[in-house]
Each structure stands twice: as C-alpha cells, then as structure tokens.
Amino acid sequence: MSNPSLLILAGDGIGPEVMSQVRRIIDWYGENRSLAFDVSEDLVGGAAYDVHGVPLTDETMEKAQSVDAVLLGAVGGPKYDDLDFSVKPERGLLRLRKEMDLFSNLRPAQCFDALADFSSLKRDVVAGLDIVIVRELTSGIYFGEPRGIIQEGNERVGINTQRYTESEIERVARSAFELARRRGNKVCSMEKANVMESGILWREVVQKVHDEDYADVELSHMYADAGAMQLCRWPKQFDVIVTDNLFGDLLSDAAAMLTGSLGMLPSASLGAPMANGRPKALYEPVHGSAPDIAGQGKANPIACILSFAMALRYSFDQGDEASRLENAVEAVLADGARTADLLGEEGVTPVTTAEMGDRILAAL
Amino acid sequence: MSNPSLLILAGDGIGPEVMSQVRRIIDWYGENRSLAFDVSEDLVGGAAYDVHGVPLTDETMEKAQSVDAVLLGAVGGPKYDDLDFSVKPERGLLRLRKEMDLFSNLRPAQCFDALADFSSLKRDVVAGLDIVIVRELTSGIYFGEPRGIIQEGNERVGINTQRYTESEIERVARSAFELARRRGNKVCSMEKANVMESGILWREVVQKVHDEDYADVELSHMYADAGAMQLCRWPKQFDVIVTDNLFGDLLSDAAAMLTGSLGMLPSASLGAPMANGRPKALYEPVHGSAPDIAGQGKANPIACILSFAMALRYSFDQGDEASRLENAVEAVLADGARTADLLGEEGVTPVTTAEMGDRILAAL
Ligand SMILES: CC(C)[C@H](C(=O)O)[C@@H](O)C(=O)O
Ligand SMILES: CC(C)[C@H](C(=O)O)[C@@H](O)C(=O)O
Numbered sequence: 001m002s003n004p005s006l007l008i009l010a011g012d013g014i015g016p017e018v019m020s021q022v023r024r025i026i027d028w029y030g031e032n033r034s035l036a037f038d039v040s041e042d043l044v045g046g047a048a049y050d051v052h053g054v055p056l057t058d059e060t061m062e063k064a065q066s067v068d069a070v071l072l073g074a075v076g077g078p079k080y081d082d083l084d085f086s087v088k089p090e091r092g093l094l095r096l097r098k099e100m101d102l103f104s105n106l107r108p109a110q111c112f113d114a115l116a117d118f119s120s121l122k123r124d125v126v127a128g129l130d131i132v133i134v135r136e137l138t139s140g141i142y143f144g145e146p147r148g149i150i151q152e153g154n155e156r157v158g159i160n161t162q163r164y165t166e167s168e169i170e171r172v173a174r175s176a177f178e179l180a181r182r183r184g185n186k187v188c189s190m191e192k193a194n195v196m197e198s199g200i201l202w203r204e205v206v207q208k209v210h211d212e213d214y215a216d217v218e219l220s221h222m223y224a225d226a227g228a229m230q231l232c233r234w235p236k237q238f239d240v241i242v243t244d245n246l247f248g249d250l251l252s253d254a255a256a257m258l259t260g261s262l263g264m265l266p267s268a269s270l271g272a273p274m275a276n277g278r279p280k281a282l283y284e285p286v287h288g289s290a291p292d293i294a295g296q297g298k299a300n301p302i303a304c305i306l307s308f309a310m311a312l313r314y315s316f317d318q319g320d321e322a323s324r325l326e327n328a329v330e331a332v333l334a335d336g337a338r339t340a341d342l343l344g345e346e347g348v349t350p351v352t353t354a355e356m357g358d359r360i361l362a363a364l
Numbered sequence: 365m366s367n368p369s370l371l372i373l374a375g376d377g378i379g380p381e382v383m384s385q386v387r388r389i390i391d392w393y394g395e396n397r398s399l400a401f402d403v404s405e406d407l408v409g410g411a412a413y414d415v416h417g418v419p420l421t422d423e424t425m426e427k428a429q430s431v432d433a434v435l436l437g438a439v440g441g442p443k444y445d446d447l448d449f450s451v452k453p454e455r456g457l458l459r460l461r462k463e464m465d466l467f468s469n470l471r472p473a474q475c476f477d478a479l480a481d482f483s484s485l486k487r488d489v490v491a492g493l494d495i496v497i498v499r500e501l502t503s504g505i506y507f508g509e510p511r512g513i514i515q516e517g518n519e520r521v522g523i524n525t526q527r528y529t530e531s532e533i534e535r536v537a538r539s540a541f542e543l544a545r546r547r548g549n550k551v552c553s554m555e556k557a558n559v560m561e562s563g564i565l566w567r568e569v570v571q572k573v574h575d576e577d578y579a580d581v582e583l584s585h586m587y588a589d590a591g592a593m594q595l596c597r598w599p600k601q602f603d604v605i606v607t608d609n610l611f612g613d614l615l616s617d618a619a620a621m622l623t624g625s626l627g628m629l630p631s632a633s634l635g636a637p638m639a640n641g642r643p644k645a646l647y648e649p650v651h652g653s654a655p656d657i658a659g660q661g662k663a664n665p666i667a668c669i670l671s672f673a674m675a676l677r678y679s680f681d682q683g684d685e686a687s688r689l690e691n692a693v694e695a696v697l698a699d700g701a702r703t704a705d706l707l708g709e710e711g712v713t714p715v716t717t718a719e720m721g722d723r724i725l726a727a728l
Contacts, residue, residue: 076558085561085564088558090558090559094559120485120486120489120596120597120598121484121485121486122484122485122486125484141505141526141560142559142560144523147560147561148561149561149564149565152529155529155530155531156529156530156565157527157528157529157530157565158526158527158528158560158561158562158563158564158565158566159508159525159526159527159561159562160525160526160560160561160562161523161524161525161526162505162522162523162524162525162526163521163522163523164521164522165516165519165520165521166519166520166521167519192610192613194440194452194454195454195458195506196505196506196511196522196524197449197511197512197513197522197523197524198522198523198524199522200449200513200522201513201520201521201522202522224613224614225613225614225617226617226652228592228614228615228617228618228621229617229618229620229621229626230621231618232484232485232596232618232621232622233484233621234484246556246610247614249556249588249589250588250589250592250611250614250615251592251614253589253590253592253593254592254593254595254596254618256593257592257593257594257596257597258596262593288590
C-alpha cells in the first residue's frame with residue numbers, strides 16, 4: 001500500500017518558516033513511527049501570483065484534489081494590496097475551500113495553561129477554555145451571486161449576496177452535532193434570524209437536523225451579536241458553536257484572540273468523504289501571514305504544527321499520534337520555551353522558530 | 365418659541381422601567397434648568413404588536429418624523445419569537461431607522477472607572493477606555509434586495525443582499541471623521557475588502573473622503589476579523605471605528621461587553637439635518653430588552669439616562685447640561701450605588717431601578 005499523500009502549500013509571509021518546522025515533524029513520524037507520507041510542495045497566494053500571475057494554478061488545484069490532505073501556511077501581504085480582486089492571494093485559499101468543497105471549518109479556541117496570562121481576559125475567564133467554532137466555509141456571502149461593483153445612475157454600488165440552501169446548512173449542522181457528541185455534547189447555533197431571512201432558514205434547519213437525528217445533543221440558538229458579547233463575557237459557557245461563513249470569520253478570530261494563544265491555534269477544513277473514506281481536508285493555522293515579522297525567526301510554528309496534529313487525527317485516524325504531538329508541544333511550553341510572540345513573563349526562555357522546532361522534536 | 369419635542373417609545377421588556385426614570389430626569393430639566401420638552405409617548409415593538417398587530421403603526425412613524433428627537437427603550441422578547449418576520453418587534457426599530465434615514469449610529473464603548481472590575485478583561489486593558497464605533501445603520505445586508513426564503517428546485521434558499529452605494533458610504537464616513545475631530549482625531553475603517561466587493565468600494569470611498577476633506581485625521585483600514593481580534597486584545601489602540609451595518613452590530617456589541625459597563629452604554633442614531641438644523645435623531649441604550657429581568661426593579665436605567673444626555677448634546681446643543689447629567693451618574697456610581705447587574709464587589713449599595721433614578725436626581 002502506498003503512503004498517504006500530503007500537499008504542502010506554505011504560502012506567504014511567515015508561512016514558509018513555520019511550515020519548514022512542520023516538515024521536520026512529518027519526517028520524524030516517517031522515521032520513528034512508521035508513518036511515512038508522500039509529501040509534495042507547491043505555491044499558493046502571493047507566492048503563486050509572483051511566479052504564475054494567479055494565486056492558485058489549475059495544476060495545483062488538481063494536486064490538492066488528489067492528495068489525502070493539504071497543509072497550508074498562510075496567504076496575503078501588503079505587497080499584494082493593490083492587485084485586482086480576482087488575483088488577490090486570498091482568492092487562492094478561497095478557490096481551494098470552494099472547489100474541494102470544504103464546508104466544515106473546525107476552529108478550536110483553546111487556552112494553553114502555560115499561556116493563560118497572555119490573554120487580555122482575566123485568568124479565571126479563560127484558563128482551561130476549550131471550545132470549537134464550526135464555521136461554514138464554502139457558501140454564504142463569500143461566494144454568493146450576484147456580486148461586484150456596478151454602476152447605477154451616477155454612482156457605483158458594491159454588492160455581495162448571502163445565500164444558504166437547506167442542504168448547505170444541514171451538512172455543516174451535522175458536522176457540528178457529530179463533533180459535539182465527541183466533546184461536551186452541546187451546540188450553540190448563531191445567526192441574525194431577527195433581521196435576516198437567511199438566518200431564519202439557518203435556525204430552522206439546524207433545529208430540524210437536531211430534532212430528527214441529534215436530539216441527545218443540547219442545542220441552543222443565539223443572535224450573532226449576542227454571541228459576540230457572550231464570547232467576550234464568559235466563553236466557557238460554550239462547547240461547540242456552529243455559524244455561517246462571515247459570522248464564523250469574526251467570531252472565531254475574536255475567540256482565538258481571547259485565549260491568548262493565537263500563535264498556537266490550528267484549524268481543520270473538512271469536506272465530504274473521498275473514495276478511500278478520508279474526508280477532503282485542508283489544515284492551516286488560525287493566524288495570518290504576519291508579513292511584518294516574516295523571515296526573522298520570530299514566528300511561532302506551533303499553530304502550524306498542531307494543524308498537522310489535527311491532520312493525523314481527522315484525516316489519518318491517528319488520534320494517539322496526534323496526542324503524542326500535542327503533548328510534546330505542551331511539554332516544551334511547560335519547560336518555558338517561548339517564541340517572540342509569547343515573551344513577557346519572567347523565567348521563560350526565548351527561542352527562534354527553528355529552536356522551537358528542535359525542542360518539539362526532542363520532546364517527541 | 366415652542367418647546368423642543370421628544371417622542372418616547374419605551375418598547376418591551378425592561379424598556380418601560382428604565383424609561384420611566386428618564387421621564388423623571390426630563391421633568392427635572394424642565395423644572396430646574398428651564399429646559400422644558402414637549403413629551404409624547406407611544407408604542408413600538410412587541411408592545412405595539414400586542415395592541416395594533418404591527419410593531420410600529422404609520423401614525424407612530426409620522427410622529428417620529430415630526431419630533432425633534434426620539435428616545436427608545438428596547439424591543440423584542442421570546443413571546444414574539446414565532447411571529448412572522450414582517451411583524452417581529454425588531455421590524456419596528458428597523459423601520460424607524462430606515463424611514464428616518466438615521467445612517468450614522470454612534471456607539472460609545474466606554475469603561476466607567478468604578479466598574480472596570482466588571483469587565484472580563486484585565487483592568488489595565490480596559491480602564492479609561494473611551495472609543496466610539498460609528499455603525500452605518502440604514503443600508504447593507506439588513507435592507508438590501510433581493511431577500512427572502514425562496515424555493516429552488518427541491519429545496520429552499522435563504523437570501524440577503526449586502527448593497528452599499530458610494531453616497532451611503534460617503535455620508536457615514538464624513539460623520540466618523542467629524543466625530544474624530546472632536547475626539548482623538550483617529551479613524552479606523554473596517555470591512556472585508558479581501559473577500560467582498562462591497563468592502564472594496566467601502567475602503568476606496570472612505571479613503572477618498574479622507575484625502576479630499578479630512579486629511580488632518582489619521583485614517584487606517586483593517587479587515588473586520590482582525591478588527592474583532594484587536595478590539596479583544598488592546599481596544600485602547602482605537603479612537604473612532606467606522607464600519608457597516610452588520611459588522612457594526614457585532615463589533616459594537618463585543619466592544620460594549622468588553623468595557624464591563626454594558627448596562628451603562630447609550631447610543632445615538634443620527635440622520636440628515638431637519639429644517640430647524642437639528643439632525644433627525646433617535647437615542648437608545650445599547651443593551652437589549654432583557655425580558656428575563658423585566659418588571660422586577662433590577663434593570664439599570666443608566667444607559668437609557670445617558671442616551672438622554674446624548675440627546676441633550678447632539679440634538680439640543682446642550683453640551684454643558686449633558687455633562688451635568690453624566691457627572692451626576694458618575695457621582696452616584698462613585699458613591700457605591702449599584703443596580704442588580706453591577707453587584708458583586710465589596711462595599712457597594714444595592715439599589716432598585718427607581719432608587720438609582722432617585723439618586724441621580726439627587727446628584728443633579
Ligand atoms: C484570508 C481570508 C480570506 C480568510 C477569511 O476571511 O476566511 C481568513 O480571514 C480566515 O479566517 O481564514
Ligand atoms: C434589535 C436588532 C434589530 C438590532 C440590530 O441588529 O441592529 C440590535 O441588535 C442593535 O444592535 O441595535
């Protein structure tokens with residue numbers, strides 16, 4: 001049987017740096033745990049635009065469709081700010097999400113105990129926090145038509161369309177309920193059903209899926225603005241939050257920041273099962289490309305490394321090996337190693353991106 | 365000359381309770397500061413629906429159009445959850461905003477020193493915080509057409525449309541720049557120009573208005589997800605934030621919660637100047653109708669009282685009288701009086717909604 005295949009798209013900014021540490025971890029698994037992967041690398045985002053004039057070529061898209069999992073670093077940067085909308089770095093990522101049909105985006109917001117003091121929130125509000133935001137990722141206002149900037153009379157109008165079909169809502173709701181069953185068994189669905197019809201349909205479908213197939217899971221509904229408030233007030237009230245593409249973008253970023261562990265947070269974007277039973281999948285850190293610190297050895301590789309741990313768990317059914325990697329990360333942090341984003345406390349040891357990789361390998 | 369006119373729409377839940385304290389304050393100004401108002405009262409939201417079958421009658425709408433300022437309590441409640449979308453309590457509020465063309469919604473997120481410990485954020489992150497979110501209020505996805513739930517093939521689709529014209533963006537941008545000039549002279553504009561064309565137009569128009577007429581104001585742009593993060597991380601970096609209707613809804617609620625002073629925060633919704641030079645205006649607390657505590661004397665009337673202070677300042681050019689009221693509120697808090705939402709600290713005095721009114725009147 002051939003090895004499972006991984007496509008690495010390191011992207012822009014700190015993407016390549018953090019990904020090179022992930023490469024070392026992947027190699028370690030091949031050498032020490034007989035978990036060898038066939039790894040290929042390619043370009044996405046500004047890096048692809050610089051070479052090919054597009055943020056994702058058709059060839060790369062095809063590769064992404066054919067591998068068992070994609071690992072992505074980050075895309076974007078000020079260098080590309082003035083590019084036409086259609087070739088912006090972000091379009092590469094959006095094309096991957098859309099064409100691979102990765103409808104369920106799992107974004108854990110977890111507070112690492114060693115880092116709880118990094119949160120702007122009080123320790124007791126965040127210590128031990130462990131929630132997941134399930135964001136719908138292939139529809140909604142990011143993709144709906146009509147869209148564009150059109151001339152109307154003597155002025156221009158910017159237009160985007162939020163569109164959700166029942167089946168789009170249903171499948172992401174199912175994935176949230178399934179996830180909740182493996183966790184705290186509680187789902188909170190967020191929309192603006194008080195002002196948006198798409199929110200009304202969202203609420204109705206989530207409730208129906210619940211009542212028909214997941215009545216054992218505790219379900220609540222919250223308006224997204226109240227949800228933003230409650231995340232800031234007492235995030236531990238949640239277990240799994242399910243929401244649409246746009247709300248999920250803001251809410252998951254806010255939640256991630258609240259943990260104080262932004263440079264630590266991975267994410268998984270999952271689609272339907274492929275012929276081999278594995279879901280289509282892309283794994284990426286929650287943080288962005290941080291162009292201001294790129295190339296200086298300051299980036300924290302942990303979010304990207306933990307994204308690979310998620311791949312082990314969700315794509316390759318290697319939950320134990322995923323835990324092994326997560327525990328190694330915890331141990332290194334407990335030991336005081338900190339990349340530049342995590343400095344500030346007493347008694348810690350500043351390390352570079354590569355040194356953090358060294359230590360995690362040693363802990364493995 | 366006749367007195368300036370006020371229309372009070374107390375609405376649902378705790379709306380009537382908090383508004384009855386505002387009535388006393390208004391009367392005090394008539395009796396003691398020769399600032400008499402012609403006050404009328406009417407129904408909005410569920411309260412209007414219960415009587416008239418609609419959340420705002422045409423007669424009430426006409427009154428709102430003819431007065432100098434509207435004071436609103438809050439709308440909504442679980443009792444109305446199953447009503448048809450078109451008659452939900454919120455539609456009354458949205459109709460007021462839209463037909464009065466109240467495009468600029470000023471939402472201060474201010475941390476009252478006496479209450480800084482109520483924030484889930486660390487004291488140094490919020491103490492002294494004083495920012496304003498200027499939210500576009502009459503357009504965007506709340507109002508764009510097409511909208512609705514339609515049948516497409518064998519399933520339903522929920523649709524809403526985000527639409528912004530250049531002039532809609534321009535006028536709210538101007539109001540943000542004007543406000544910034546009277547404050548810290550700094551505006552941060554938030555959108556998702558990386559994924560939404562309406563965001564591209566937003567960014568472009570805000571920049572143009574700045575360059576042509578407000579080059580003295582410091583302007584920056586931020587993606588709304590990053591904005592949500594930054595609000596949670598270090599909100600003091602901002603002075604004025606300008607953003608669209610939907611982002612403004614989430615961001616201002618998150619910001620309000622972060623201050624720990626939610627029950628304290630007023631808001632102003634302003635439109636174009638009327639014939640008498642005053643802007644069309646509606647003032648309301650940021651908090652909602654809190655049906656769970658309605659009628660128990662637990663509600664904090666301060667947000668609604670401070671909304672009247674904003675009316676004094678923005679509609680009636682009585683900045684000194686507004687400060688008088690704000691100072692009275694500060695004094696009462698410094699003295700230890702706390703409604704039920706603010707209990708928990710040592711050495712404070714629990715008071716009811718009406719007792720809080722008593723004390724503020726005494727301090728005046
Ligand atoms: C880079 C951008 C297109 C993306 C998004 O808005 O979805 C990012 O913010 C994210 O959350 O993954
Ligand atoms: C009540 C509701 C329609 C309203 C909104 O979403 O605008 C409220 O949340 C607000 O922020 O004023």
